[in-house]
Amino acid sequence: xxxxxxxxxxxxxxxxxxxLVGLTCAALNFGVxxxxxxxAPIGAEWPSVAAGFVxxxxxxxxxxxxxxxxxxxxxxxxxxxxxxxxxxxxxxxSAVVSATLEGLLRVAPIVPAQSALAGNLVHIxxxxxxxxxxxLAMKYFALAxxxx
Numbered sequence: 001x002x003x004x005x006x007x008x009x010x011x012x013x014x015x016x017x018x019x020l021v022g023l024t025c026a027a028l029n030f031g032v033x034x035x036x037x038x039x040a041p042i043g044a045e046w047p048s049v050a051a052g053f054v055x056x057x058x059x060x061x062x063x064x065x066x067x068x069x070x071x072x073x074x075x076x077x078x079x080x081x082x083x084x085x086x087x088x089x090x091x092x093x094s095a096v097v098s099a100t101l102e103g104l105l106r107v108a109p110i111v112p113a114q115s116a117l118a119g120n121l122v123h124i125x126x127x128x129x130x131x132x133x134x135x136l137a138m139k140y141f142a143l144a145x146x147x148x
Contacts, residue, residue, distance in 0.1 A: 014068055014069065014139070015135065017067055017068045018064065018068045018135050018138075021060065021063040021064055021067060021068055022060070022131060022134075022135075024059065024063065025056035025057075025059045025060045025063070026056060026127050028052075028055050028056050028059055029052035029053060029055060029056030029123075029127060030052060030120075030123060030124070030127070031052075032048075032051050032052040032054075032055040032056075033048040033049060033051060033052030033119075033123045034048070034052075034120070034123075036048035036051045036052070037116060037119050037120075042114050042115075042116075045098060045102055045118070045119045045122050045123070046095060046098055046099065046102075048119060048123060049094060049095075049098045049122065049123055049126055050091070050094070050095070052123065053090070053091060053094050056127075057087050057090070060134070061080070061083050064138055064143060065079060065143055068138075068143075069138065069139065069143040069145070071143050071145060074145075079142060079143055082141055082142040082143075082144075083138070083142040083143070085141075085142075086134075086137040086138065086141055086142040089137070090130055090133065090134060090137070093130060093133060094126055094130060097125070097126045097129050097130065098122050098123070098125075098126045101121070101122045101125045101126065102118075102122050105118050105121065105122065
């Protein structure tokens with residue numbers, strides 16, 4: 001099924017806005033994660049990923065609901081519940097992805113596994129790998145347009 005030119009334009013606009021919102025949320029995510037890594041002992045990558053994820057996720061809900069998918073005029077309750085479910089799935093994926101990336105850094109140590117740089121690489125890699133999942137889960141599940 002081919003998209004019409006108008007549908008394609010709308011899809012590109014959504015994806016572009018999602019990308020901008022995502023970059024904003026990723027900056028918050030990374031900043032909170034870096035703060036946790038700064039305050040926590042070396043080797044605390046997964047708590048920093050989780051803390052950054054929560055901060056970025058809350059901002060993501062607010063901004064994507066308002067700007068990306070323009071569903072702010074719909075009932076927030078069901079959206080919030082679906083978004084929470086999607087976020088729980090994403091948290092599990094985030095933990096699996098970050099643990100996998102940590103393991104890969106131990107097997108192929110391109111940087112010292114217990115360094116701040118390793119923590120930052122794990123964090124950035126996790127954010128990047130979950131980007132597409134989050135877009136699709138928001139568009140078709142959490143913030144999908146329902147019939148009124």
